[in-house]
Amino acid sequence: MKKIDFNVPCCTNNGLLYIEQAIKNHKICGDGVFTKKCNEWMEKKFNAKKVLLTTSGTSALEVAALLCDVKPGDEVIMPSYTFCSTADAFVQRGCKIVFVDIRPDTMNIDENLIEKAITSKTKVICVVHYAGVSCDMDTIMDIAHRHNLKVVEDAAQGVMSCYKGRALGTIGDYGCYSFHETKNYSMGEGGAIVINTNIDDIEKAEIIREKGTNRSKFWRGQIDKYTWVDYGSSYLPSELNAAYLWAQLEVADDINNARLKIWNIYYRGLSGLMRGGGRTTEYSKRLYS
Numbered sequence: 001m002k003k004i005d006f007n008v009p010c011c012t013n014n015g016l017l018y019i020e021q022a023i024k025n026h027k028i029c030g031d032g033v034f035t036k037k038c039n040e041w042m043e044k045k046f047n048a049k050k051v052l053l054t055t056s057g058t059s060a061l062e063v064a065a066l067l068c069d070v071k072p073g074d075e076v077i078m079p080s081y082t083f084c085s086t087a088d089a090f091v092q093r094g095c096k097i098v099f100v101d102i103r104p105d106t107m108n109i110d111e112n113l114i115e116k117a118i119t120s121k122t123k124v125i126c127v128v129h130y131a132g133v134s135c136d137m138d139t140i141m142d143i144a145h146r147h148n149l150k151v152v153e154d155a156a157q158g159v160m161s162c163y164k165g166r167a168l169g170t171i172g173d174y175g176c177y178s179f180h181e182t183k184n185y186s187m188g189e190g191g192a193i194v195i196n197t198n199i200d201d202i203e204k205a206e207i208i209r210e211k212g213t214n215r216s217k218f219w220r221g222q223i224d225k226y227t228w229v230d231y232g233s234s235y236l237p238s239e240l241n242a243a244y245l246w247a248q249l250e251v252a253d254d255i256n257n258a259r260l261k262i263w264n265i266y267y268r269g270l271s272g273l274m275r276g277g278g279r280t281t282e283y284s285k286r287l288y289s
């Protein structure tokens with residue numbers, strides 16, 4: 001019997017070359033040339049205010065939870081169907097997770113059930129764009145604005161996906177991407193936080209990501225020495241990982257097109273087995289109508 005791999009990590013021709021360049025440049029810690037290339041590429045491609053590579057999608061969610069400034073006892077609404085990291089990031093801050101059921105067609109949070117779950121303690125709605133299929137962001141953002149809630153988009157699976165022409169991750173207050181080996185674009189372990197709010201949050205995110213220090217400002221020459229200024233952790237990925245990812249972002253559209261081609265082969269081959277009504281049917285109708 002022929003085994004089909006669950007996933008084969010993406011590897012492009014320039015991956016090794018760029019890793020070698022990082023080594024030869026004697027710059028293998030974070031925020032070197034390749035990290036900057038990745039950040040800037042995403043900012044341009046996704047029309048995002050600020051993107052910062054992180055060590056994982058999980059750590060991007062942790063940064064988002066810190067930026068939301070949630071406190072123990074605050075409630076966070078999220079779909080009952082997701083990866084554990086979505087909840088972990090807020091559980092770490094002492095929040096109560098309020099799960100809302102999902103829609104059978106998209107497997108995403110049912111936007112019509114969100115308002116019923118809101119209480120005086122609710123602070124954040126954390127949506128998940130499952131398998132790169134977008135949530136109904138117009139409705140969700142409207143609810144969030146009316147109730148003065150923050151929105152975090154767990155777009156771990158949504159890099160290069162859009163909602164009404166806007167890149168997933170750029171619609172809520174904060175977006176979180178994953179570049180884990182299993183994702184379409186990969187750096188082994190890695191991710192990114194997208195900040196769509198204001199300059200204060202961008203500065204705060206830089207500090208959180210750099211162990212609570214203002215080292216990012218120091219590298220930009222804005223201060224003459226860096227110090228510990230706030231809480232934080234080590235969320236800055238190595239240049240080796242960023243170099244590997246950069247080789248993929250350079251040809252991101254080619255990778256996406258190749259994925260779509262393969263998806264179509266599976267879809268055509270398997271669609272005869274569907275009895276209708278399922279997620280794939282609804283999603284495919286939307287995609288290919």
Ligand SMILES: Cc1ncc(COP(=O)(O)O)c(C=O)c1O
Nearest residue numbers: 056057058083085156178179180
């Ligand atoms: C929806 C979702 N959120 C968060 C994550 C965590 O990402 P990472 O594995 O990069 O920490 C994943 C990873 O699969 C995910 O699918």
